[in-house]
Amino acid sequence: MCLGIPGKVIKTFREHEVLMGKVDFSGIVKQVCLEHVPNVQPGQYVLVHVGFALSQIDENEAKLVFQFLDQMNQLDEIQPVDGPA
Amino acid sequence: MKFLDEYRDTDAAQKLADAIRRITTRPWVIMEVCGGQTHTIVKYGIDEILPRQIELVHGPGCPVCVTSLEMIDRAHAIASKPGVIFTSFGDMLRVPGSRGDLLQLKSHGADVRIVYSPLDAVNLAAANPDKQVVFFAIGFETTAPPNAMAVWLAKKRNLKNFSVLVSHVLVPPSMTAILQSKGNRVQGFLGPGHVCTVMGCGEYGPIAEHYKVPIVITGFEPVDMLEGVYMTVRQLEAGEAKVENQYARAVRPDGNEHSRKLIEEVFEICDRKWRGVGLIPKSGFKLRYEYRDHDAERLFEVEGIETEESTVCISGQVLRGLKKPHDCPAFGTSCTPASPLGATMVSSEGACAAYYAYGRHLESRKGSHAPAVSPELVQLEVKHRDPITAGSHS
Numbered sequence: 001m002c003l004g005i006p007g008k009v010i011k012t013f014r015e016h017e018v019l020m021g022k023v024d025f026s027g028i029v030k031q032v033c034l035e036h037v038p039n040v041q042p043g044q045y046v047l048v049h050v051g052f053a054l055s056q057i058d059e060n061e062a063k064l065v066f067q068f069l070d071q072m073n074q075l076d077e078i079q080p081v082d083g084p085a
Numbered sequence: 086m087k088f089l090d091e092y093r094d095t096d097a098a099q100k101l102a103d104a105i106r107r108i109t110t111r112p113w114v115i116m117e118v119c120g121g122q123t124h125t126i127v128k129y130g131i132d133e134i135l136p137r138q139i140e141l142v143h144g145p146g147c148p149v150c151v152t153s154l155e156m157i158d159r160a161h162a163i164a165s166k167p168g169v170i171f172t173s174f175g176d177m178l179r180v181p182g183s184r185g186d187l188l189q190l191k192s193h194g195a196d197v198r199i200v201y202s203p204l205d206a207v208n209l210a211a212a213n214p215d216k217q218v219v220f221f222a223i224g225f226e227t228t229a230p231p232n233a234m235a236v237w238l239a240k241k242r243n244l245k246n247f248s249v250l251v252s253h254v255l256v257p258p259s260m261t262a263i264l265q266s267k268g269n270r271v272q273g274f275l276g277p278g279h280v281c282t283v284m285g286c287g288e289y290g291p292i293a294e295h296y297k298v299p300i301v302i303t304g305f306e307p308v309d310m311l312e313g314v315y316m317t318v319r320q321l322e323a324g325e326a327k328v329e330n331q332y333a334r335a336v337r338p339d340g341n342e343h344s345r346k347l348i349e350e351v352f353e354i355c356d357r358k359w360r361g362v363g364l365i366p367k368s369g370f371k372l373r374y375e376y377r378d379h380d381a382e383r384l385f386e387v388e389g390i391e392t393e394e395s396t397v398c399i400s401g402q403v404l405r406g407l408k409k410p411h412d413c414p415a416f417g418t419s420c421t422p423a424s425p426l427g428a429t430m431v432s433s434e435g436a437c438a439a440y441y442a443y444g445r446h447l448e449s450r451k452g453s454h455a456p457a458v459s460p461e462l463v464q465l466e467v468k469h470r471d472p473i474t475a476g477s478h479s
Contacts, residue, residue: 003121003305004227004279016242018234033204033234036343047282047335050174050224051202052231054341055282061334068306072124073442076175076433077201 004047004054005069005077006062007032011042023048025075026066050077101311102134105318112138113321114270115314116263116406118256119277120147120434121305127439129307135314142270142406145259145362146277148224149176149432150404153358154392156252157182160221162387163250164195169385170213172206173221175199180428183393203228203235203249210239210247219381222249225256226280229370230344233351236372236379248381251371254357256280257288258368263405264296271406273317275310276302278332283348285340289328297326304332351376360428361401400427403436410440417441 007023012034014020023032023046030051037046037053045062046053057065069075117123123143126132132141145151161182164171171187178187178199191197196216200206203220210218222232232249239247256277263271276289281302289300299320303313313331320326330336339345348370357369372380397415402408410416410429420426422441429435439445 004282016238018238030201031204033202033231035234036230036341036347038343047279049227049279050231051204052234054227054230054279054344055335057335072128073433 003069004049005075006045006057006065007048008045008059008062009034009040009042012040021053023053028079097308098134098311101308101315105139105311105315106136108315108322109136109138109318110322112140113272113318114140114142115273115275115317116142116144116271117275117303117310117313118144118146118260119275119280119305120150120432120436120439121279122146122275122277122303122310123436124434124439124442125305125307125310127436127443127445131307131310131314134311139314139318141314143403143409143436144263144274144406145359145404146225146256147404147429147432147434147436148228148254149174149180150400150428150435151254151259151359151362152177152180152223152252152428153360154183154394155358155390156250158184158390158392159382159387160187160250161185161190162390163219163381163385164190164197166217166385168215168217170196170198170209170216170218171221172198172200172209172218174223176432176434177221177223179425179431181395181425181431183391203232204238207235207239207242207244207247210244211242214246217246217248217384219385220247220249222251222253225254225277226283226348229253229348229352230283230341233347236351236376237347239379240376245378248379248384249372250381251352251369252357253352253370254359255354255368255370257292258365259359259362260289260292260300261296262362262365262368264292264298266405268407271298273299273321274301275313275317276300276328278302278304278309278336281330281332281336281340283340283344285345286328286330286336286338293326293328299326300328302328302330302332302336304335359404361404395426398427400429400435400437403429410437411445413437 007025010022012021019034021034033052045057047055187197206220293300299317301313301316352370353373354367355369355371356366358364399413425431429437
């Protein structure tokens with residue numbers, strides 16, 4: 001959980017007055033809080049810690065970090081878990 | 086923006102290893118703080134390509150590992166209560182408490198659920214108004230903003246059935262505690278890159294100055310780490326002790342100001358007990374008084390916790406950098422990821438889990454300090470860059 005996972009913002013929206021978004025992690029789409037990267041736009045990349053984007057990053061950097069984390073088996077965080085229902 | 090493949094460059098790795106060898110004239114002990122960095126070191130054999138005089142020791146930067154046994158037992162007690170949905174990151178479920186782990190509790194009927202994010206736990210509370218939803222809020226500074234946001238949002242949404250069991254820990258006080266401890270051998274630090282994306286670098290200057298230790302904020306890719314070691318050794322050999330930022334492509338000096346503001350709004354500094362280390366003053370976050378209605382410790386009074394640690398496990402000494410995982414008689418025998426005795430074998434960021442995953446239980450440091458780059462590094466894509474001459478540091 002200390003290593004952020006890069007993902008591509010697909011869309012942004014507000015929920016309970018908080019900036020949220022759908023983020024694509026190489027095929028796995030998660031809902032992510034974008035409140036602390038307020039200027040991010042769909043198509044741009046963010047570094048996400050446990051469902052929360054802490055910084056915006058470059059597309060190339062994002063892709064390479066993702067590959068590296070995959071190689072390190074450090075992508076468990078985005079695998080499906082118990083649902084919120 | 087520099088591209089990451091330049092940091093995964095075998096030539097660059099070999100050049101850095103050579104450069105470190107050239108500037109090293111005497112023994113130095115350097116600690117990497119972040120558990121993710123520990124995994125990179127072990128997987129890519131970074132420690133084995135360094136000159137013999139450089140020893141890397143692994144720090145306490147695994148939040149799952151340092152969550153105190155009392156707090157884990159308290160989590161068990163709360164999760165056992167009827168009407169409670171206990172939520173956590175996946176790693177925490179297999180950490181041994183005094184009487185088993187949360188996964189065993191779940192198998193006995195407790196409603197224990199893994200969530201991807203603390204914000205999912207908030208939504209769970211909204212969807213289950215007749216239940217008390219508790220989230221186990223652990224972590225270093227990287228998880229503090231999402232955990233703070235969950236509490237802030239629950240208060241805003243008036244979700245009185247959402248609370249957090251807070252066991253947040255902070256990196257800089259743990260470095261201070263290590264430097265102050267008897268028998269400390271650490272002479273320089275590779276600082277945690279992603280923690281600094283939140284908090285910035287400002288907290289590390291006073292530590293470097295007071296204890297006369299270089300601190301190099303470092304990324305977690307193999308060449309990042311070699312470059313971090315190079316910059317640290319360069320300072321040590323020159324008798325310098327300052328903060329440098331190897332990971333400038335991700336870390337801004339002031340971190341993320343929005344995150345820092347929210348942390349300040351929701352949390353305040355407190356003393357915190359670390360598993361295997363003990364009480365470290367001002368080393369954690371707790372909820373501010375204004376958010377007390379979401380404090381699980383206050384809402385669920387748990388009495389009579391009597392902790393019982395494994396008598397064999399040496400994870401405390403591993404977390405302080407005093408021992409390596411393979412110094413433990415249980416390592417790889419009675420303690421494995423399938424049957425862990427200590428948290429350092431459970432978490433994906435734990436040093437024992439890293440050593441086990443990459444086969445260090447099968448061999449001692451045979452061939453250590455060999456000058457060749459490890460096979461894992463050789464597999465990486467080769468790109469050109471001379472990291473020694475690249476002027477990218479602040």
